[in-house]
Amino acid sequence: MRVDWNTFWPRIVESTGETILMVIATLIFGSILGISIGLLLYVTRKGNILENQLLFQILNILINIVRPIPFIIFLVAISPLTRAIIGTTIGTWAAIFPMTIAASFGIARIVENNLLSIDPGVVEAAKAMGASPFQIIFTVLIPEALGPLILGLTFVTISLIDFSAMAGTVGGGGLGHVAMTYGYQRFDGSVMLVTVVILIILVQFAQWLGNTLSRKIMRR
Amino acid sequence: MIEFKQAAKTFRLGNREVQAVKEVSLSIAQGEIFGIIGFSGAGKSTLLRLVNMLEQPTAGSVQVQGVDIATLSQKDLRKLRRRIGMIFQNFNLFTSRTVAGNVAYPLKLAGTPKREISERVEELLRFVGLSDKANDYPEQLSGGQKQRVGIARALATSPDILICDEATSALDPDTTGEILRLLKKVNKELGITILLITHEMHVIQAICDRVAVMEEGAVIETGSVFDTFSNPQHPTTQRFIQSVQQDRPSNTLLKEWRAKGGQKLYRVIFKGEVASDPILSSITQKFGIHFNIVYGSIRELQEKFFGNLLVSFEGEVQAIELVIAELKRTVEIEEVEIHES
Ligand SMILES: Nc1ncnc2c1ncn2[C@@H]1O[C@H](COP(=O)(O)OP(=O)(O)O)[C@@H](O)[C@H]1O
Numbered sequence: 001m002r003v004d005w006n007t008f009w010p011r012i013v014e015s016t017g018e019t020i021l022m023v024i025a026t027l028i029f030g031s032i033l034g035i036s037i038g039l040l041l042y043v044t045r046k047g048n049i050l051e052n053q054l055l056f057q058i059l060n061i062l063i064n065i066v067r068p069i070p071f072i073i074f075l076v077a078i079s080p081l082t083r084a085i086i087g088t089t090i091g092t093w094a095a096i097f098p099m100t101i102a103a104s105f106g107i108a109r110i111v112e113n114n115l116l117s118i119d120p121g122v123v124e125a126a127k128a129m130g131a132s133p134f135q136i137i138f139t140v141l142i143p144e145a146l147g148p149l150i151l152g153l154t155f156v157t158i159s160l161i162d163f164s165a166m167a168g169t170v171g172g173g174g175l176g177h178v179a180m181t182y183g184y185q186r187f188d189g190s191v192m193l194v195t196v197v198i199l200i201i202l203v204q205f206a207q208w209l210g211n212t213l214s215r216k217i218m219r220r
Numbered sequence: 221m222i223e224f225k226q227a228a229k230t231f232r233l234g235n236r237e238v239q240a241v242k243e244v245s246l247s248i249a250q251g252e253i254f255g256i257i258g259f260s261g262a263g264k265s266t267l268l269r270l271v272n273m274l275e276q277p278t279a280g281s282v283q284v285q286g287v288d289i290a291t292l293s294q295k296d297l298r299k300l301r302r303r304i305g306m307i308f309q310n311f312n313l314f315t316s317r318t319v320a321g322n323v324a325y326p327l328k329l330a331g332t333p334k335r336e337i338s339e340r341v342e343e344l345l346r347f348v349g350l351s352d353k354a355n356d357y358p359e360q361l362s363g364g365q366k367q368r369v370g371i372a373r374a375l376a377t378s379p380d381i382l383i384c385d386e387a388t389s390a391l392d393p394d395t396t397g398e399i400l401r402l403l404k405k406v407n408k409e410l411g412i413t414i415l416l417i418t419h420e421m422h423v424i425q426a427i428c429d430r431v432a433v434m435e436e437g438a439v440i441e442t443g444s445v446f447d448t449f450s451n452p453q454h455p456t457t458q459r460f461i462q463s464v465q466q467d468r469p470s471n472t473l474l475k476e477w478r479a480k481g482g483q484k485l486y487r488v489i490f491k492g493e494v495a496s497d498p499i500l501s502s503i504t505q506k507f508g509i510h511f512n513i514v515y516g517s518i519r520e521l522q523e524k525f526f527g528n529l530l531v532s533f534e535g536e537v538q539a540i541e542l543v544i545a546e547l548k549r550t551v552e553i554e555e556v557e558i559h560e561s
């Protein structure tokens with residue numbers, strides 16, 4: 001049975017909105033969490049401003065455990081936690097929760113790597129000028145790492161579009177859900193084509209925005 | 221102003237220990253430019269970093285303006301750091317900030333009101349001669365300009381002390397000269413005490429009042445630059461001095477001199493006012509001896525003359541001996557040995 005495009009378009013628009021909501025919400029929550037964890041990893045590392053071996057090791061191991069789990073499996077594996085926190089495992093917000101957790105660990109590593117590439121001399125200069133650890137984090141580490149950080153977040157955003165489609169196939173809503181139920185299970189090629197085109201446009205837009213912003217910040 | 225009292229720093233790397241600084245006692249007076257020279261790995265940077273507690277001493281103490289800085293709370297330590305400007309070999313400018321932003325940064329940390337900050341930044345950039353670069357980013361500047369920004373930034377909170385870690389080592393000779401003149405100006409016009417470390421003797425020679433020579437974590441010689449230059453005690457000090465003043469011609473040239481039947485060579489060292497008196501000519505004339513300056517230089521060290529000449533004498537042997545004896549009363553003189561190898 002083919003879909004009736006006159007009534008189906010609103011459905012596509014709604015799903016696109018859901019996908020965008022999932023990606024943006026995850027990006028916001030994931031960035032807050034991920035940047036915090038990444039900063040913690042960096043400052044607690046040996047020789048850094050808030051050196052703390054125990055905390056560093058705990059975070060490091062946690063990230064190493066979570067990161068290699070394929071998202072689709074992670075999604076299912078933490079569904080009891082999702083149910084406990086969100087109240088359901090179906091719908092957009094039920095997808096945002098596992099996406100946020102998975103994204104934050106990825107972002108944490110990206111943030112840590114970007115921070116490690118900052119010249120330690122710059123941090124030392126700030127310290128010598130009387131900056132507190134808190135001031136160093138917000139006035140040196142974040143601004144100095146911002147350019148590459150935005151490129152990293154762009155990369156994450158694109159994976160999130162991917163994640164959101166996967167979440168969609170297991171009841172998360174969004175374009176993934178549409179592609180799955182209409183395009184795949186009902187063999188409607190036109191639905192498949194439309195969702196693919198929309199996903200491509202979303203990815204291209206995210207990439208363009210990320211490149212433009214980071215270029216502006218890195219002045220090149 | 222700064223007082224190291226048997227200050228020591230040992231790094232522990234696993235079960236290995238590195239004694240970077242070994243019981244150094246030094247006292248740096250208000251208003252002077254004090255230089256610490258040593259080869260790479262001698263412990264200079266570590267010693268310097270004890271002054272603003274970027275490194276904590278593992279023994280002994282460091283006093284700044286009479287206060288043992290190890291006793292300060294974190295908050296007081298941060299306040300103290302604002303009174304000690306620091307500049308670095310690699311400048312360590314914030315790449316995310318403009319020149320003006322870099323200079324403003326320590327003032328922002330100190331909570332200075334916005335309007336005051338912009339006035340002060342303008343004043344500092346004028347002082348270092350970079351007013352036209354205020355809105356440039358560090359990557360648009362040359363090495364010398366970057367160090368000027370570093371100096372302006374270090375001076376922003378009007379410190380009493382400026383510490384410099386190899387501030388000119390990444391610069392070419394011309395630019396080094398410019399930066400050294402600027403440091404001298406900082407010292408003279410603003411009355412800021414400067415403690416600098418370097419592995420280059422010409423830096424010490426150009427601007428320092430006193431010098432300490434460091435080797436393997438210890439200070440092996442210290443004194444006024446003039447005395448140290450004119451009378452180095454330790455072989456390492458002598459090596460540093462030779463690096464700036466080639467005080468004898470090469471052995472090849474000396475052997476050639478002797479092969480051609482040249483007379484014995486004597487090194488004559490003049491210091492201070494003596495250098496401006498015509499001692500050599502008056503004494504040789506008295507004994508009817510001719511002298512010949514073969515090699516040497518007369519230079520300025522800390523606004524005093526310092527002469528180092530290789531001289532040969534022609535005439536009766538006994539008269540020459542008398543000349544030498546007489547010269548010995550006012551200047552340093554010794555025969556130059558020519559090595560066979
Ligand atoms: N943070 C550190 N950890 C371990 N060893 C260090 C550290 N900093 C310096 N050292 C060691 O201390 C010695 C002196 O270093 P440094 O003070 O940098 O010398 P210099 O500045 O004279 O070249 C060297 O052997 C160096 O390897």
Ligand SMILES: [Mg+2]
Nearest residue numbers: 264265266386
């Ligand atoms: Mg050094």
